Structure formats: structure tokens, C-alpha cells
């Protein structure tokens with residue numbers, strides 16, 4: 001699990017990302033490079049722009065300016081002065097998985113169909129094969145017995161595991177997690193973190209917004225503290241005990 | 257000549273309930289046309305209403321206000337005035353050849369497309385933004401996201417209010433009597449004026465309208481149940497389709513479980 005910081009080949013690179021909602025300047029020039037197999041943890045106060053940043057990485061949110069580089073291609077608005085060809089957002093999203101705080105499972109279809117839907121409609125895999133593959137991924141998150149259940153019949157922890165399977169089944173090169181355990185009852189947090197640990201150990205490249213400090217300390221190769229739309233401080237595992245910036249230290253103290 | 261004097265005299269006729277049964281064919285003729293008008297106008301209004309809802313939500317600065325005006329105008333005109341205006345006003349002024357039935361269906365369709373448009377828009381907007389984000393995040397296109405994720409959820413949300421609108425349509429279709437469409441109310445009033453059996457005739461009309469609206473009510477209940485979500489693996493299901501689905505899911509389950517077994521025993525022997 002311990003990928004040395006910065007030595008691996010870059011997979012995603014965010015460059016000079018700016019985003020405003022009306023007069024609210026939410027992201028103020030973010031740069032971030034994520035290496036192959038690296039596990040990036042982002043933390044910071046509410047409203048600092050963490051979710052917006054993650055959504056920008058797969059262009060669910062279009063940056064006002066700045067570029068998303070992914071596996072040799074440029075996406076998004078771009079940087080002034082540069083004139084590089086831009087890729088299609090949909091192509092980017094097919095290769096980047098995302099897990100949401102509120103799970104966002106499709107409530108009108110079964111757990112199996114939640115996982116199989118994109119296989120069939122995006123990858124155009126035949127129904128039999130898609131459902132078999134979907135079931136394999138549900139098994140991987142320990143939910144083979146819940147194939148036929150609808151999201152409303154599952155606990156929060158189970159829903160989030162289905163959501164993880166739904167992303168993983170597309171075989172993404174990077175997985176983004178936006179506070180995947182914050183909406184869960186405390187006793188359900190563990191089962192989701194266990195799946196994420198397995199995934200980290202399997203070598204998946206991950207960017208995780210979380211305030212689960214146990215998980216962050218253990219999995220985070222690159223740890224980023226964000227506040228008010230800027231990266232305040234970046235560090236390896238030592239960051240949690242030896243932060244240089246007073247703002248980082250104050251935040252860490254407050255949440256521990 | 258005080259017209260109010262006439263009615264008490266007529267009302268003295270003895271109540272003959274069998275009169276309704278004897279004239280059932282006249283009533284049923286009206287029922288048939290009422291059902292036809294209601295279903296055709298409602299089907300057209302549903303399609304048009306979906307278009308209205310989508311255009312109303314458009315980000316285009318011209319389209320959205322035009323659709324808002326469409327909705328407000330067609331909702332605001334009293335149906336009775338609207339149907340007379342179209343059939344006697346517009347049709348004659350501009351020499352449009354249109355039958356009374358067509359005019360009635362047109363007016364009902366326009367008004368109901370405005371109401372349904374607002375219901376559909378509400379249903380679509382009630383589906384959370386997170387659903388769209390999740391669908392896009394697995395690489396689905398915008399149209400796929402709309403038709404496979406948003407719309408099916410919106411349909412469930414709008415079934416009850418849309419069902420109420422259909423019941424309203426059955427009742428409102430009686431207003432086209434004014435331009436001579438021989439639907440249930442029209443044939444009833446013609447019969448009443450001819451036979452002077454006002455009580456029996458209108459009682460018959462009331463009964464037939466009640467039967468129609470009650471049938472529609474149970475139809476809506478049935479749809480709600482059909483669209484309800486049932487786990488075919490843990491619930492005893494009766495429909496053959498659901499049963500077959502259950503068998504299928506169990507087969508997939510077993511296949512994946514046995515693959516997992518054989519894989520883990522494979523690594524065990526390798527160790």
C-alpha cells in the first residue's frame with residue numbers, strides 16, 4: 001500500500017483549475033498530480049471546495065479555466081495561451097470512477113441492474129455477460145446475496161458498497177471518493193472502509209476526500225489540506241503529526 | 257310566463273328507475289364517445305405535455321418563456337369558453353373545416369398538455385441532481401441519463417397526479433356538449449328534453465360518469481402497483497415475468513458463487 005510519493009507515472013494532472021459559482025470563487029488555481037497507484041487524501045473545512053474539485057476532475061463540473069490532463073490527453077476549458085486539442089468529457093468519465101457521499105444509487109432498479117446498467121449502455125456488453133460481470137463485482141464487495149434488492153431495501157453501508165461496485169465494474173483507471181462514509185451511521189463505516197482498503201491494496205489509483213483520519217493515515221501517500229479554494233499544504237504520512245501550516249494544525253486538532 | 261312554474265309541474269312524474277335500463281343503448285353510445293374523446297385527448301396531451309415540460313426547462317432564453325406563456329394561457333381559459341371560441345369563433349372566421357369531435361379533442365388536448373406539462377416538469381425536477389451526476393460519472397450520455405435514469409423515476413412520481421388528471425379529463429369531456437358532440441352528457445340532455453324524464457336521465461348520466469371515473473381510479477391504482485419495486489428473490493411473486501426473473505437471478509448468483517469457490521480452492525492447492 002505504500003507507494004513512494006511522486007515516483008510513479010502520472011495518471012491525472014489538474015492544472016490551474018478555477019471555478020466560480022456566480023460571485024463565489026470556489027477554486028482558485030488548483031494544481032494536483034496523481035501518480036499511478038497513488039492514494040491521495042484531501043481534507044479541509046466544509047465549503048473549502050473539495051467536492052467541487054473532485055467533480056472537476058471528471059468534468060461533472062466544467063472549470064472556468066484550467067486543464068485536466070488524463071493519460072496523455074487534455075480535457076476541460078484549458079489554460080489561456082495554450083492551444084491543445086481537448087478530449088470529450090464522456091470519454092474521460094468512462095475511465096474515472098466516482099463514489100458520492102449520498103451514494104446516488106438508481107432507486108428504480110435492482111442492485112444488479114445498478115451495476116450492469118453502464119456495462120450494457122456504455123460498453124454495449126450483452127445482457128447475460130453484463131449481468132454475470134455485475135454479479136462478480138457485487139460479490140467482491142460482499143453483496144452477492146443482494147442482487148435482486150432495490151436500494152431502498154439496503155442499509156447505507158450496503159448501498160455505498162453497491163455504488164463502489166457500480167464504478168469499479170467499468171474498470172476505471174482512477175477512483176474518486178467524495179466523503180464516502182460521512183452519510184453513514186457509525187457502525188456501518190467499517191464495512192465501506194474495508195472495501196476501500198482492499199481496493200487500495202489492489203493498487204487502484206485513488207483520490208479520497210475524507211475526514212476518517214484512521215483511513216487517511218494508513219492509506220494516504222499524498223495528503224492535501226484545502227481551505228478556501230486553495231491547497232494550503234501537501235505532504236506524505238508525516239503531515240498528520242508534523243504539519244507546518246498553522247491552519248492545517250488547527251484543523252487537524254479540531255477534528256481529532 | 258314565469259319559467260320557474262314549469263319545473264314543479266314536470267317534477268311530479270312518478271320515478272321510474274327502469275327507464276335508465278330501457279335506454280341503456282343511448283347512454284352507452286354516449287359513454288363510448290366520452291371514453292374515446294378522453295383517451296385520445298389524454299394520450300395526445302401526454303405526449304405534448306412531455307414536450308412542453310422539456311422545452312419549459314430549456315436553458316434557451318427564448319424557448320423557456322414561450323413555453324411558460326403557453327402553459328399560462330392554455331391553463332387560464334375556461335374550457336367551455338375555449339371550446340366555443342375554437343369551434344364557432346376560429347373555425348368559422350378562418351374557414352377551418354373541423355368536426356365538433358376534433359375541435360373538442362383539440363381543446364382538451366391543449367388545456368391538458370399545459371396542466372400535464374407542469375406535472376411532468378415537477379416530476380423531472382424532483383429527481384435529484386445526484387442521479388444525473390451518478391449516471392454521467394459512469395460514462396452515460398445525456399440522453400441515456402434522461403431516458404434510463406431520470407425519466408423512469410419521474411414517471412413513478414407523476415403517476416398519482418397524472419391519474420387524477422385523467423379522471424378530470426373524463427369529467428371535463430362533458431363540456432364539449434356545448435358544440436354538439438354526442439358524448440354522454442349531450443345524449444343525456446337530448447334524451448331528457450325529449451322525454452321529460454329529467455330525474456331518471458340525469459341520474460343515469462351521473463351513474464355512468466361514476467362508473468367511468470371509478471374504473472379510471474382503479475386503473476391508476478393498478479399502475480402504481482405495477483410500477484412498485486419488488487425484490488423477486490425475497491418476495492413471493494405471482495407474475496410469470498417476475499418469477500422468470502427470480503430464476504435468472506438465482507442462476508447468476510449460483511454461477512458467481514461457484515466460480516469464487518473454485519478460484520479459492522485453486523489458490524489453496526497452489527499454496
Ligand SMILES: Nc1ncnc2c1ncn2[C@@H]1O[C@H](COP(=O)(O)OP(=O)(O)OP(=O)(O)O)[C@@H](O)[C@H]1O
Nearest residue numbers: 021024026044045046047048049050051052053179
Ligand atoms: N452547484 C453549485 N452551485 C452553487 N454553488 C455551489 C455549487 N456547488 C458548490 N457550491 C459552493 O461552492 C463552495 C464549495 O463547495 P464544496 O461542496 O466544493 O465544498 P466542500 O469542501 O466539499 O464542503 P463539504 O465538506 O461541506 O462537503 C460552497 O460555498 C458551496 O456553496
Ligand SMILES: [Mg+2]
Nearest residue numbers: 050051052179
Ligand atoms: Mg463536499
